[in-house]
Amino acid sequence: MTFPWPEPGTKLSDVLTPMPIVDEARLEANIARAQGYMDKHGIGFRPHIKTHKIPSVARAQLAAGAIGITCQKLTEAEVFADAGFDDILITYNILGAARLARLRALNERVRLTVVADSAVTVDGLAAAFGEGRPLRVLVECDTGAKRCGVGTPEEAVALARRIAAAPGLRFEGLMTYPVPGGAAVVEAFLVRTMDLLAGVGLDCPVRSGGGSPDFWQAHAVPSVTEHRAGTYVYNDRAMLRAGTCGAEDLAMQVQVTVVSRPLPDRMVLDAGSKALTSDLSGFTDHGLIEGMPEARIVVLSEEHAVVDISACEWRPGVGEVLRVVPNHTCPVSNLFDRVVFHRDGVVTRVEPVAARGMVW
Amino acid sequence: MTFPWPEPGTKLSDVLTPMPIVDEARLEANIARAQGYMDKHGIGFRPHIKTHKIPSVARAQLAAGAIGITCQKLTEAEVFADAGFDDILITYNILGAARLARLRALNERVRLTVVADSAVTVDGLAAAFGEGRPLRVLVECDTGAKRCGVGTPEEAVALARRIAAAPGLRFEGLMTYPVPGGAAVVEAFLVRTMDLLAGVGLDCPVRSGGGSPDFWQAHAVPSVTEHRAGTYVYNDRAMLRAGTCGAEDLAMQVQVTVVSRPLPDRMVLDAGSKALTSDLSGFTDHGLIEGMPEARIVVLSEEHAVVDISACEWRPGVGEVLRVVPNHTCPVSNLFDRVVFHRDGVVTRVEPVAARGMVW
Numbered sequence: 001m002t003f004p005w006p007e008p009g010t011k012l013s014d015v016l017t018p019m020p021i022v023d024e025a026r027l028e029a030n031i032a033r034a035q036g037y038m039d040k041h042g043i044g045f046r047p048h049i050k051t052h053k054i055p056s057v058a059r060a061q062l063a064a065g066a067i068g069i070t071c072q073k074l075t076e077a078e079v080f081a082d083a084g085f086d087d088i089l090i091t092y093n094i095l096g097a098a099r100l101a102r103l104r105a106l107n108e109r110v111r112l113t114v115v116a117d118s119a120v121t122v123d124g125l126a127a128a129f130g131e132g133r134p135l136r137v138l139v140e141c142d143t144g145a146k147r148c149g150v151g152t153p154e155e156a157v158a159l160a161r162r163i164a165a166a167p168g169l170r171f172e173g174l175m176t177y178p179v180p181g182g183a184a185v186v187e188a189f190l191v192r193t194m195d196l197l198a199g200v201g202l203d204c205p206v207r208s209g210g211g212s213p214d215f216w217q218a219h220a221v222p223s224v225t226e227h228r229a230g231t232y233v234y235n236d237r238a239m240l241r242a243g244t245c246g247a248e249d250l251a252m253q254v255q256v257t258v259v260s261r262p263l264p265d266r267m268v269l270d271a272g273s274k275a276l277t278s279d280l281s282g283f284t285d286h287g288l289i290e291g292m293p294e295a296r297i298v299v300l301s302e303e304h305a306v307v308d309i310s311a312c313e314w315r316p317g318v319g320e321v322l323r324v325v326p327n328h329t330c331p332v333s334n335l336f337d338r339v340v341f342h343r344d345g346v347v348t349r350v351e352p353v354a355a356r357g358m359v360w
Numbered sequence: 361m362t363f364p365w366p367e368p369g370t371k372l373s374d375v376l377t378p379m380p381i382v383d384e385a386r387l388e389a390n391i392a393r394a395q396g397y398m399d400k401h402g403i404g405f406r407p408h409i410k411t412h413k414i415p416s417v418a419r420a421q422l423a424a425g426a427i428g429i430t431c432q433k434l435t436e437a438e439v440f441a442d443a444g445f446d447d448i449l450i451t452y453n454i455l456g457a458a459r460l461a462r463l464r465a466l467n468e469r470v471r472l473t474v475v476a477d478s479a480v481t482v483d484g485l486a487a488a489f490g491e492g493r494p495l496r497v498l499v500e501c502d503t504g505a506k507r508c509g510v511g512t513p514e515e516a517v518a519l520a521r522r523i524a525a526a527p528g529l530r531f532e533g534l535m536t537y538p539v540p541g542g543a544a545v546v547e548a549f550l551v552r553t554m555d556l557l558a559g560v561g562l563d564c565p566v567r568s569g570g571g572s573p574d575f576w577q578a579h580a581v582p583s584v585t586e587h588r589a590g591t592y593v594y595n596d597r598a599m600l601r602a603g604t605c606g607a608e609d610l611a612m613q614v615q616v617t618v619v620s621r622p623l624p625d626r627m628v629l630d631a632g633s634k635a636l637t638s639d640l641s642g643f644t645d646h647g648l649i650e651g652m653p654e655a656r657i658v659v660l661s662e663e664h665a666v667v668d669i670s671a672c673e674w675r676p677g678v679g680e681v682l683r684v685v686p687n688h689t690c691p692v693s694n695l696f697d698r699v700v701f702h703r704d705g706v707v708t709r710v711e712p713v714a715a716r717g718m719v720w
Contacts, residue, residue, distance in 0.1 A: 004435065004458070004720050016458055016720045050662060072663045075364065092630075092663065093619040095679050098364070098376055117620050120678035147664055148620040148628050259453040260477050260508040268508050270452075274694055274719050278638040302410060302690060303432045303452065303719065304507055318480035319455050330662060334634050335694070337717055357697055359634050359663065360364050360376045 005338055010347040012340075013321060017257040018271035020336055021323075024343040026251035027057070027233065034215065034232050035064040041219040046070050046089060046208070048230030051330045053355035054339065055083035057233065068111070070210075070228040074099055075358035078106060083354065087111045089208070091140070091175060091228070093121040093148065099360070100128035107135050113206075115140040115175045117148050122162045122169070129168030137163045138175040138206060141193070143186045145177050153193035160202055173206030173225075180213040180242065183220035190223040213242040236329040237288050238281040252339075253290065253323035254332065256305070258316050265310035267295070269322070272303040276324060277331040288325040292316075297324070365698055370707040372700075373681060377617040378631035380696055381683075382594065384703040386611035387417070394575065394592050395424040401579040406430050406449060406568070408590030411690045413715035414699065415443035417593065428471070430570075430588040434459055435718035438466060443714065447471045449568070451500070451535060451588070453481040453508065459720070460488035467495050473566075475500040475535045477508050482522045482529070489528030497523045498535040498566060501553070503546045505537050513553035520562055533566030533585075540573040540602065543580035550583040573602040596689040597648050598641040612699075613650065613683040614692065616665070618676050625670035627655070629682070632663040636684060637691040648685040652676075657684070 004016040012021065038045035047061040048070040058069050058080065068087030071077040077088045088110050094103050106112055107129070113136035116122045122137070129135045139159045142149030150156050156174060163171040174193060178186045190207050197204045209221055210228030218227045231238075234252035235245040254275055260268035276286055278300060286297040286305060294311035305324075309315050316322065326332045333339065334356050341349045364376040372381065398405035407421040408430040418429050418440065428447030431437040437448045448470050454463050466472055467489070473496035476482045482497070489495045499519045502509030510516050516534060523531040534553060538546045550567050557564045569581050570588035578587045591598075594612035595605040614635055620628035636647055638660060646657040646665060654671035665684075669675050676682060686692045693699065694716050701709045 014458070016456075018719055093678070095617060095619060096376075098374070117622060118678050121619075124679075142622055146626070147622075147659070147661065147666055149622055151622060257455060259455060259481075262477060262502055262507075262509055262511060266506070271719075273637070273639060273691055274717075277633070278640065278691070279633060280638065299507070301507065302694075306507055318453070318478050319484075331633055331638070334662075335717065335719075357634075357695065359378055359631075359695075 005350045006340060006347045008347050008349055012255070012342050012345050012347065015255060015340055015347065017255050017321060018275035019255045020332055020339045021253055021255050022234065022339055022341045023251045024341055024348055026249060030233050030235065030249055030251055031060055031064050034229070035066065037216060038218065038227060039065060043218055043224060044226035046226050046228050047233065048072070048210070048228050049076060049080060049355060051230035051233050051333060053333050053353045054351045055080060055085070055354055056351055058085065061233070067226065073358055073360060074103055074106070075360040076355040078102070079355040079358055081106055081110045085110065089113045089228070091115050093117060095121060095124055100124060104128055104132065107133055112136065113138060113172055116159065116163065117150050119159065119162060122159060122166070126166035126169055129166070131168065134168050134170045136172040137169050138173050138208060139163070141174055141176045141189055143176045143189050144179040144182045147177065149176060153189060153196055156193045157196045157200060160197060161200060164202055171202060173204045173208065175208040177210055178214065180211065183214070183217055187221045187223055190221070194223065212239060213244055215244050230330060234329040237283065237325050237327045250325050252329050252332070253325055256322050256324055258318050258320045258322065261318050264315070265308060267307040267309045267316065269305040269307060270303065271305050271324060273300045274302050274335060276300060276305065276326050277328065277335065279328040279331050281327040283327050287327055290323045290325065292322070365710045366700060366707045368707050368709055372615070372702050372705050372707060375615060375700055375707065377615050377681060378635035379615050380692055380699045381613055381615050382699055382701045383611045384701055384708055386609060387593065390593050390595065390609055390611055391420055391424050394589070395426065397576060398578065398587060399425060403578055403584060404586035406586050406588050407593065408432070408570070408588050409436065409440060409715060411590035411593050411693060413693050413713045414711045415440060415445070415714055416711055418445065421593070427586065433718055433720060434463055434466070435720040436715045438462070439715040439718055441466055441470050445470065449473045451475050453477060455481060455484055460484060464488055464492065467493055472496065473498060473532055476519065476523065477510050479519065479522060482519060482526070486526035486529055489526070491528065494528050494530045496532040497529050498533050498568060499523070501534055501536045501549055503536045503549050504539040504542045507537065509536060513549060513556055516553045517556045517560060520557060521560060524562055531562060533564045533568065535568040537570055538574065540571065543574070543577055547581045547583055550581070554583065572599060573604055575604050590690060594689040597643065597685050597687045610685050612689045612692070613685055616682050616684055618678050618680045618682065621678050624675070625668060627667040627669045627676065629665040629667060630663065631665050631684060633660045634662050634695060635692070636660060636665065636686050637688065637695065639688040639691050641687040643687050647687055650683040650685065652682070
């Protein structure tokens with residue numbers, strides 16, 4: 001079979017559906033605006049590649065002024081190191097002999113930082129990094145997201161001391177994934193922990209915060225030295241709901257085709273959970289259809305989206321091409337080998353999603 | 361980077377996580393039992409490749425006695441045609457010049473059947489198949505699933521006549537994707553439509569039913585000549601709930617590692633929506649953890665599963681390897697380039713998921 005990727009110069013309307021499409025102008029504006037904000041507030045910006053997984057997009061983020069990149073998994077970091085990126089933070093507990101051997105190899109070729117939230121993780125890192133270049137380690141702190149992270153400043157300090165005591169590791173600071181609206185809690189946690197660290201003679205040069213929903217409030221945590229965010233680069237329905245972006249900042253849509261109109265109030269699209277993901281992100285339906293604000297994507301199966309159009313004035317016929325703003329763009333990127341970029345309705349490039357599927 | 365796929369002979373406990381693993385013995389038993397049932401009832405079995413997307417698994421299904429395969433999308437069918445499969449049903453409305461040209465090429469090399477539920481789809485097919493080998497077309501009927509399909513026997517007949525009138529198309533019969541428990545409705549729809557078709561002199565050799573949840577009730581629709589099902593081959597939590605399989609028939613799990621234990625009642629796994637999918641399939645949590653029936657995977661982010669273990673007696677530590685039965689196996693297959701097969705705890709083979717991402 002031949003793959004269905006369009007050549008540059010193809011009209012967007014001739015691109016096979018379902019296909020994620022990225023508007024170059026909006027992408028550029030999102031990158032510039034975000035970096036401008038971080039520059040203004042003197043916060044280092046370390047974009048998370050999870051949203052795009054594409055080296056050329058990360059290069060544009062660095063060119064705008066980012067200090068490095070964030071990856072969630074080791075194999076993502078390997079892909080980006082292969083693509084020439086040399087300052088990478090992996091915000092993950094890395095465990096197990098096979099992964100640690102790969103981590104050591106990666107640390108020889110890039111400026112690498114990882115996080116840890118338990119003695120088990122730290123001890124594994126310490127055993128693997130007995131010799132060679134030391135590995136930078138941040139202590140992950142739970143400031144309300146209820147995922148990973150130590151729960152108290154005291155635990156953070158205990159773990160920092162464990163890291164500092166390992167000859168192959170370097171305690172570099174603190175990392176947290178805050179909840180929206182959690183600025184005051186994060187600041188209090190960081191200040192208290194830095195005080196305690198100073199008391200035991202430990203320096204804490206990096207305080208890494210993050211998130212797209214609260215992007216424009218990063219400066220509300222004065223102790224933060226760097227900010228990690230991914231979704232801002234494309235934006236999505238969840239960012240729109242959060243008020244972080246406007247409709248004109250939505251850089252990624254999934255272009256789809258109406259494949260069935262079995263009833264006057266039902267429309268079926270050729271994009272199911274394999275194109276839009278089942279990620280609800282707190283919504284009760286599966287994305288926004290541009291130009292059809294009253295349409296509701298009520299059910300997704302793997303290759304079909306069933307849309308309730310009973311409240312819609314315009315009811316497109318079979319064959320009509322539409323665009324869906326996904327609830328959450330990041331997992332959409334993970335479903336496609338390539339993403340189509342466009343400007344003024346014309347394809348500019350088709351980028352391999354180099355780190356797609358890199359979950360290890 | 362080097363890819364993390366294990367060699368045959370590797371112990372399963374040494375395989376990197378998160379990784380979908382398939383038990384060869386259970387897979388074989390699922391294939392044999394399903395085919396045995398269809399044989400006993402004289403129903404042609406046409407497995408849906410959406411669950412595994414792997415040619416060697418489909419070959420085992422054919423070797424057991426399947427009459428052909430089902431694909432949901434044209435590009436899936438192209439992958440399987442390339443792998444040597446020569447009897448393919450695509451249960452999708454195929455639209456647009458680019459796709460129709462590909463469909464015509466595919467029809468020259470395999471015994472191909474597609475479905476249609478609208479005059480627009482039929483007219484597109486008719487225009488594309490003016491010459492060369494005729495294309496077989498089934499009329500898709502909605503018997504309660506509320507997705508695609510004509511809603512009444514009268515509409516089905518009108519569409520059948522439109523197909524039959526096109527020189528390049530051959531009306532081959534009816535197709536439906538029934539809802540569980542819908543046998544009587546399906547049978548009534550088929551019988552009435554066949555009566556009407558006979559009245560206008562149209563033969564209806566194929567009546568294609570389907571689904572895994574009601575698999576063992578396929579014989580309750582006497583008019584059906586063939587059955588399509590995918591999930592039965594691996595099974596999953598939804599099939600367990602439906603009573604279609606037992607725990608001993610669950611052939612696919614996702615092997616995962618505990619990466620964080622921030623609190624006594626919270627465990628975090630290295631498998632998020634990029635490994636388990638966000639597909640709830642009607643559940644309120646994200647899969648079953650084997651050996652931990654009281655554990656609840658309450659939140660998935662892309663690379664983390666947060667598990668409430670407050671009700672669990674056994675509370676695994678960081679680094680422990682566990683197995684998750686996904687809510688729905690089919691979209692899990694779509695997230696991984698390869699799947700690891702095993703027997704008695706040892707890797708037997710690592711199969712490329714050849715049709716992964718083929719959504720066009």
